Amino acid sequence: MKSPFLTLGIRAKDSEHHGFTTVHVSVRDLNDNWPKMLEKSYQGTVYAPLYFMQEILKVRAEGGDEDETDEMRFEIQSGNDLGVFDIEPRTGVIRATRAHEDAGEFQLIVQVTDRKGDMSGNDHYDRTGIRIRILPGNFRKPEFKFPNRVNSTLPVLEVRRRHPIPIVLNTK
Secondary structure (H helix, E strand, C coil): CCCEEEECCCCCCCCCCCEEEEEEECCCCCCCCCEEECEEEEEEEEECCCCCCEEEEECEEEEECCHCCCCCHEEEECCCCCCCCCCCCCCCCEECCCCCCCCCEEEEEEEEEEECCCCCCCCHHHHHEEEEECCCCCCCCCCCCCCCCCCCCCCCCCCCCCCCCCCCCCCC
16 A cells, blocks of 8 residues: 555634645554565575675565565574675675685575564564575586597586586587
């Protein structure tokens, strides 16, 4: 529901004089609904090495109050002792803060807080657990099974990339 605008006409009068004015009132939604994470837990798996600003995953939340999504803020509460990750406060995107070479597993707690809490000043928030696994990367260079064949189609035994790399062989 959009915030309604009310227009009130006010008339004041005494025995000799009278006046009239108009007052415009904007009614804002009361912050009475707590934000809620869309998932109870999240999991992300990436291959080492991590690169600076590499996106890992996105945490999402919603609230029942009007325009609340613009005012929700995400924050990593715990599990980031090595400082490997950061979360964009407005979008919930978790990224690598620096290059990270080692495989391992991280258990993060992320909290979303809405604007300024309720009328008593208490923050409204929700939390979720995030498991990020960093698997060892494949650092072996590819080997050709048939190095003596000319103009051959060769099978690629293993590719660990999101986007395949086209391989063109021209041997003359």
